[in-house]
Amino acid sequence: MIEHEMLFLGLLVDGPKHGYEIKRKIDEELFPFVGLKVKSIYYPLKKMEQLKLIRKDVGREGKFPEKFIYSITAQGRKIFDHLITESFVDIERPFFNIDLSLYFLPYVDKKLASKKLRGRIIFLRHIKRDLNQLYAKQKLSLAKHLTIILEHDLDLVEAEIKSLTRLLGILDSAT
Numbered sequence: 001m002i003e004h005e006m007l008f009l010g011l012l013v014d015g016p017k018h019g020y021e022i023k024r025k026i027d028e029e030l031f032p033f034v035g036l037k038v039k040s041i042y043y044p045l046k047k048m049e050q051l052k053l054i055r056k057d058v059g060r061e062g063k064f065p066e067k068f069i070y071s072i073t074a075q076g077r078k079i080f081d082h083l084i085t086e087s088f089v090d091i092e093r094p095f096f097n098i099d100l101s102l103y104f105l106p107y108v109d110k111k112l113a114s115k116k117l118r119g120r121i122i123f124l125r126h127i128k129r130d131l132n133q134l135y136a137k138q139k140l141s142l143a144k145h146l147t148i149i150l151e152h153d154l155d156l157v158e159a160e161i162k163s164l165t166r167l168l169g170i171l172d173s174a175t
Helices: 002-013 019-034 042-050 074-089 097-103 110-138 144-174
Strands: 054-059 067-072
Touching: 002 019, 002 042, 002 054, 002 067, 002 074, 019 042, 019 067, 019 144, 042 054, 067 074, 110 144
Parallel strands: none
Antiparallel strands: 054 067
């Protein structure tokens, strides 16, 4: 729930939003940079409302139906500030699905493993190409914090390619 709290509170820091706007920001603006998907926004919003971190008001524009407008409370802002500052120093060992496969590598046919790892590297190179294109296309128009996210993602993809290439060398020399 902490990531959801930081996400929703952060989206409300710059002003009140209705549910559809929150969902759109997550899907269209945040997902390409952070990769975070949220199935339902209303359950976490309801929980944060109960905790008095956000306030829900009813709004109406013209003849359109009523919609709920969410805004951050002073307590919510305090919690957001705490969560964001703590997240900078919160270090957990990253878990990659491939790590579990590598644990069982001694039980896998080395040629099959090499083939699959080469496919993964190809896929990672596609991701790297797409990130580089997004970076080049929007470098001048992107906010600095989004540029930082893209550069971080590129570093991670390059590190995985390097690591898998090294592993392939080990596998190929063993066969």
